[in-house]
Amino acid sequence: MYFLKRCTALMLTWAALQGVAQATPYMDVLDMPATPSALATVSALRDVTSAGTRLVAVGPRGHIVYSDDNGKQWQQARVPASADLNAVSFASAEQGWAVGNDGVILHSSDGGVSWQKQLDGRVLGEQVLAYYRAQAQTAPNDDRWAALIGEGERLVQEGADKPLLDVWFADEQNGFAVGVFNLLLHTQDGGQHWTPWLERSDNPQALHLTSLASVDGALYITGEQGLLLKLAADGQHFTRLSIPYTGTLFGAVGKPGALLAFGLRGNVLRSTDGGQHWQPVSTGLSNSITAASLDSTGQLWLLSQAGDVLISHDDGVSFAQLSQTVRTPVTGAAFAAATDLVLVGERGVRTLDVE
Template identity: 55%
Template sequence: MGSYNKCLQLALAAVLAMAQGIAQAGGYVDVLDLPARASALAASSPLSGVARAGERLVAVGQRGHIVYSDDSGQHWNQASVPVSADLNALSFPSARQGWAVGNDGVVLHSQDAGASWHKQLDGRQIGALLVAHYGALASAEPGNEQWPLLVAEGQRLEAQGADKPLLDVWFANERLGYVVGVFNLILRTEDGGQSWTPFQDRTDNPQGFHLNAIASTGDGLYIAGEQGLLRKWSEAEQRFVALPTPYQGSFFGVLGKPGEVLAYGLRGNVLRSTDQGRSWTPLQTGLHASISAGVVDAGGAYRLFTQGGQMLLGQGAGAGLRRAAQPAPVSGAVQAADGRLIVVGSRGVQALPDKTPTP
């Protein structure tokens, strides 16, 4: 057995040495500069988000994979993507214009409904953006103690390099949008991503908690994050203001419709508000698995999906939720043009039955 282990170790060492030699010979290429590799398995590889671009479906995932479908998810094509960084979320405010975000602070833009993408921003630039923006404010307001702190945060990001993930993106239209990420990382654009403005000073988050999701419910724009963080855009104050909640665990998403909003997160927790976030009521889900994705379907019903593979159905006004089986963990969901629910996760793309499953 000892001889076998020694041979195995020698073989492993040889493989590692060969891999190192190949890497040295070819030279290291940063994932931010390495285009995503074409793969016939891209649609069945781990995917993290899915959205509608008109009637087209577009999904993003690991290693820069982006796939799209023009037949409600029956067949998928792989998009041309200039990076190999893992991608986490996407937003299409119109049928042709879309944005995707991911690890290493990457922001991608598509002008052809997700068939091809180009990079607008990455983590190598974000620190400098903060330094320049807050440095200018510090010069204009030398007595404001907030600005030097935010300049220092930008300098820290510059020193650490491009390793800060962007976790979600939301665009109101083809010009106005936000990206959010770890450690209160939030940027806003008003020109379709040609330039970005840091918004840390306009977000009530003094502890620097992660911002996991940003979404509009029709009558409000919300941010969900760790340790009970919920924020809502205040037009009057021109900032994201804090909302008190009865739950201090992490939230992974927000969804809703005019007059109603749900926030969901760890251990099956779902909160409901009918007064635009001023007060929240916990809903009984009967689950302990974290809720990782949600969608409001064409009939107005809520569908919430867990990391454990369950689906929750919210009927009527959303006052109650009931369970339904779902075979695999889900990280994103959308309703296709033909009415089917399309979900993505660790097993790639799946289409759920047309008929609402019963618990």
């Protein structure tokens, strides 16, 4: 009898739970505000940058946190979506953008305290398709448009799943966002409108675009299979650079006269002529280099997936590894002060005193 009663109770409980589940409406992460969490700074974060003297970091579930004391204390920002965020960029102390999965682009006009959604993957495909259909009407003899219309149709069919991996702004109006399968967007009005630039990259295989980096007045895009693009002098298209490496590149960093591209298994390449010629740099690592930074004195820093920290005192010709008592995986890095290197990764935020 007890067994029958228990089974009946379990069945009734399950039915009640099913009713609750059915009564709870589904909410897309693109419409669901990020949930405040006391664990936001010890959970995964993927990128960090400076907004004036403030630090701003982004990560999964729409988490954005900011610090006004060089990374010692953090507050969580108000974010209108819960999509995973991959990168953040500020053009000034107030104006910033963050991008992530589901084609989401967020904008802040108050230094990262609050954010508004500018674009998401549900409408991105339709906008790409409409743009290339319009181009085909104005230039019907251009063979490029048929393939690009097809790409737009594919994006529409796939729905919101369009990861954007990086964002960069030259100023408060002009910027780029990049993502998977050659997804390249450009804005000239602070992100109010984003124009597809798929045909303006020398990437016929539609390889993933992993990062944007501005070095010595030039803009570079890194990607998989040794893809490295540079914005042409006319500012209208990205041309491919020839490099002696065929693995995935995760980013680029540099200063006048020294450009570094870094990627899988500790691979780093160095150029002193804006990407025309390259030489490999020995890092002594087999771990992937996943982040980089330039400090106030012009020294170059590289960070690895395993938490290795490397510094160069000779403009990237050679690197020395810093001894650390604690190592955590690193996906983003930024200097908060001359001696404070703030790192983010799968275990949240940590600050490294590099004095």
